Amino acid sequence: MTRAFFNGQPAAAAELQPLALANYGHFTSMQVRARAVRGLDLHLQRLKAGTRELFDSPLEEARIRIAILAALDADGVDDASVRVTVFSRAFDYTRPDAVVPVDVLVSLTAPREADPKPAWVKTYPFQRPLPQLKHVGTFPLFQSRRQARRDGFDDALFVDPKGRISEGSVWNIGFWDGTQVIWPQAEALRGTEERLLQLGLAEIGVTQRHTPVEARALGGLRAAFAANATGIWPIAGIDDLALRPDPALMERLAAARATQPWQPLGPG
Incomplete structure (x- = not known):
């Protein structure tokens, strides 16, 4: 409640x-x-x-x-x-x-932790207005997620007018090509968890790259993951493309996340 x-x-x-x-x-x-x-x-x-x-x-x-x-x-x-x-x-x-x-x-x-179950997502065309702001205009996010579930998927993934992947309904997405983490370059709300992962991955020496990722050209990518304030979880597939979850990648991400300290709300 x-x-x-x-x-x-x-x-x-x-x-x-x-x-x-x-x-x-x-x-x-x-x-x-x-x-x-x-x-x-x-x-x-x-x-x-x-x-x-x-x-x-x-x-x-x-x-x-x-x-x-x-x-x-x-x-x-x-x-x-x-x-x-x-x-x-x-x-x-x-x-x-x-x-x-x-x-x-x-x-x-109540406190929440991300469900570790791999999610299969469906793409929808959508461009978040004022993506630099986490504003209260959440209707299209939840409606797209609802539609994805009605279509037999777990969640919605957005693509911009150029067909580039931007973000999930209430999460950011990253990819793994076998050697480095790929962050899709497109207009999106850049989440705090995404930023913490980037800092942590740099700290443990994992290479990262920002580049446009087209939804119809994912063949060179081996795995994907989602992230928000509740944690991280693997992506099992996008539309009709299966992506095999990579336990080693998830371990790297968990290690990166663990490098980021808990900051107290009040004086110690």
């Missing part, structure tokens, strides 16, 4: 109405363990940059940390799946250019 906290206090329905009606804001999702987060600095950067872009307002790092800790305190937990959403009750769609103060909504659910 989701528990929501508005500016550090249990959220009331009236306080959430502006977000529900205007659907204007941005967010980040993270896994908290022992009140620490892998890649916390990346999540904080995302929230501060998104707030500047959408509201022309500052968002102090301390305010974000305090809001998350207050929610954990109120719920009496140290481990959780946490979503931090930034919006504004003062936002007026008739004057969207007005500078307005922002509100911070923290939502808690």
Whole structure:
């Protein structure tokens, strides 16, 4: 069950109405363990940059940390799946250019870990608007995932107008050609987990390359994987192309992930 906290206090329905009606804001999702987060600095950067872009307002790092800790305190937990959403009750769609103060909504659910089961995905044409922002316009993501499951697949993978693979519904994708990790080069939301993996792979000496990957030209790639804040999991196939999961690759990715420290939300 989701528990929501508005500016550090249990959220009331009236306080959430502006977000529900205007659907204007941005967010980040993270896994908290022992009140620490892998890649916390990346999540904080995302929230501060998104707030500047959408509201022309500052968002102090301390305010974000305090809001998350207050929610954990109120719920009496140290481990959780946490979503931090930034919006504004003062936002007026008739004057969207007005500078307005922002509100911070923290939502808690049970801790999650990625399902290690290999996923078979289906491609759909879609280009995320404003891919530099993790905004609340998630309708096409979930609808595509729903359609993929109705079509007998596990999830949706997006391709841009040029046929290049960009990202999954709520995850990033990477490939393995036998010697190096290939990150598809296309407009996409660059996830915090993707960045942590890149840092970790560099640390353990795995070669990486960014290059366009066409959905119809995957023959030279031996394996693929997905990643988001819950973890990593193998991709078993894309459309009608089977990709054999590579245990050695998954071990490398797990080792890379393990190099990235858990950063505390509060003072030690």
